[in-house]
Amino acid sequence: MNKENLAISISGMSKWYDDFKVLTDIDLSVTFGERIVICGPSGSGKSTLIRCLNHLEEHQKGSIVVDGIELYPGMKNPELVRRTVGMVFQSFNLFPHLTILENCILPQRRALKRSKEQAREVAMKFLERVKIPEQADKYPRQLSGGQQQRVAIARALCMEPKIMLFDEPTSALDPEMVSEVLDTMIELALSGITMLCVTHEMGFARKVADRVIFMDTGQIIESNAPETFFSQPKHPRAKEFLGQIL
Amino acid sequence: MFDFRFYEIWRSQEFVQALIDGALTSFWLSSIGGCLGFCLGLMLAISQEKSVFWGIRYTARSYIELIRNTPFIVQLFFVAFGLPLLMDYQWSFYASALLAITLNFSAYFAEIVRSGIDSIDKGQIEASKALCLTKRETLMDIVLPQALVKVYPSLVSQFIFLFLTTGLVSEISIEDLTWAGRFISDRNFRDFEVFIVLTVMYMALAWLFKLLLQLLKRYAFPWAEAEI
Ligand SMILES: Nc1ncnc2c1ncn2[C@@H]1O[C@H](COP(=O)(O)OP(=O)(O)OP(=O)(O)O)[C@@H](O)[C@H]1O
Numbered sequence: 001m002n003k004e005n006l007a008i009s010i011s012g013m014s015k016w017y018d019d020f021k022v023l024t025d026i027d028l029s030v031t032f033g034e035r036i037v038i039c040g041p042s043g044s045g046k047s048t049l050i051r052c053l054n055h056l057e058e059h060q061k062g063s064i065v066v067d068g069i070e071l072y073p074g075m076k077n078p079e080l081v082r083r084t085v086g087m088v089f090q091s092f093n094l095f096p097h098l099t100i101l102e103n104c105i106l107p108q109r110r111a112l113k114r115s116k117e118q119a120r121e122v123a124m125k126f127l128e129r130v131k132i133p134e135q136a137d138k139y140p141r142q143l144s145g146g147q148q149q150r151v152a153i154a155r156a157l158c159m160e161p162k163i164m165l166f167d168e169p170t171s172a173l174d175p176e177m178v179s180e181v182l183d184t185m186i187e188l189a190l191s192g193i194t195m196l197c198v199t200h201e202m203g204f205a206r207k208v209a210d211r212v213i214f215m216d217t218g219q220i221i222e223s224n225a226p227e228t229f230f231s232q233p234k235h236p237r238a239k240e241f242l243g244q245i246l
Numbered sequence: 247m248f249d250f251r252f253y254e255i256w257r258s259q260e261f262v263q264a265l266i267d268g269a270l271t272s273f274w275l276s277s278i279g280g281c282l283g284f285c286l287g288l289m290l291a292i293s294q295e296k297s298v299f300w301g302i303r304y305t306a307r308s309y310i311e312l313i314r315n316t317p318f319i320v321q322l323f324f325v326a327f328g329l330p331l332l333m334d335y336q337w338s339f340y341a342s343a344l345l346a347i348t349l350n351f352s353a354y355f356a357e358i359v360r361s362g363i364d365s366i367d368k369g370q371i372e373a374s375k376a377l378c379l380t381k382r383e384t385l386m387d388i389v390l391p392q393a394l395v396k397v398y399p400s401l402v403s404q405f406i407f408l409f410l411t412t413g414l415v416s417e418i419s420i421e422d423l424t425w426a427g428r429f430i431s432d433r434n435f436r437d438f439e440v441f442i443v444l445t446v447m448y449m450a451l452a453w454l455f456k457l458l459l460q461l462l463k464r465y466a467f468p469w470a471e472a473e474i
């Protein structure tokens with residue numbers, strides 16, 4: 001496949017924290033529009049992997065190319081790649097001192113140099129898309145967890161990324177709020193954006209994923225369409241894992 | 247029982263005027279010194295970011311250590327008598343007092359603001375990075391506002407404490423509240439009454455500062471007061 005058309009291309013990538021090898025020889029190609037769910041036991045390196053994709057973490061070996069931009073340790077302008085990659089965190093990480101609207105406006109103003117009016121318009125568009133325009137003038141702590149996470153998604157979308165990364169976006173939520181966030185993510189997935197999502201929500205994976213990637217001890221040990229992965233996991237670790245969460 | 251004679255203070259127009267002028271001088275010295283000290287402290291706190299050139303970082307660190315580990319009176323004398331000799335230029339004692347207060351306050355404020363910056367959740371910084379904010383924008387727009395609110399109570403109590411130490415400027419004949427006290431007791435010999443009046447007036451000023459700073463917080467950080 002032509003590398004130019006790949007959203008993400010990782011080959012032979014390894015990463016260490018000091019002496020501890022977190023990721024080992026990762027190979028992964030993601031085409032534009034592809035939706036990938038990453039799962040695996042705790043500590044298997046899922047977060048680390050997706051954090052390498054917007055250079056929140058540096059890898060030490062192999063190569064990562066995201067939207068045609070090569071990432072390397074100590075790179076001077078990680079903003080280039082961060083501009084095309086949006087990220088949603090487990091703990092939302094909204095800015096508590098800014099209103100919902102300001103949370104969405106500030107990064108556009110600073111990073112994209114948009115005018116106040118334009119940024120506001122874009123922000124409202126995405127707040128409507130995640131169905132909370134009426135909360136625009138509240139502060140994050142005045143919202144429920146599910147609402148906060150939807151704001152975080154809107155805030156990332158305001159930067160109009162080509163690729164969205166999610167790191168366990170529903171793990172910190174009360175059970176009754178999980179579905180509102182998943183619904184938002186499903187709607188987003190169906191819009192055709194490239195998505196990499198670390199999650200254990202297997203219903204979500206079945207519904208939208210083109211591929212499920214299973215990680216264990218820093219390696220990708222299985223990568224398959226969801227039906228295949230859920231019905232006939234090849235690797236014993238994957239079987240064990242599915243047995244635990246299903 | 248001791249025979250209190252506060253009348254010995256009130257009866258003299260001159261004494262009352264000295265108290266009022268002294269209180270005003272103390273108030274303004276600490277207010278202006280506090281503002282300037284806060285600005286300098288902010289810069290010192292920011293200078294300790296890892297991304298700042300190491301020379302500046304260590305200079306700021308050393309300065310803070312120097313100030314926090316020497317008595318205010320020594321700093322005051324150095325600014326009032328030493329520095330003019332070194333610079334070969336004599337400025338007024340009021341300027342010296344203000345400068346000494348500013349330099350002194352700044353180191354304490356810097357330390358508190360720094361602890362606030364360090365206490366901000368790393369998730370905030372990661373989110374800022376992921377949203378393409380520069381280091382500078384992250385600090386100024388995201389970290390600092392949150393840090394200042396977090397340490398605001400500590401800053402206020404530190405300021406009040408420092409305000410109460412500024413009486414030492416009377417040593418270089420600044421006519422502040424402490425100076426006024428000495429001025430009066432040297433003339434009417436009612437030391438105990440003067441001492442009580444000073445105590446009450448210092449308390450009133452401290453209380454006034456607290457009130458003003460509370461109002462300032464409401465104005466500067468409206469989000470911190472928003473209802474849940
Ligand atoms: N900053 C760090 N320094 C050292 N070790 C780290 C650091 N961050 C993560 N690790 C280690 O790297 C390994 C992988 O962590 P990672 O967070 O990527 O796992 P994960 O698959 O996301 O797990 P979880 O499901 O618990 O989120 C873990 O063993 C973890 O202890």
Ligand SMILES: [Mg+2]
Nearest residue numbers: 046047048168
């Ligand atoms: Mg994780």
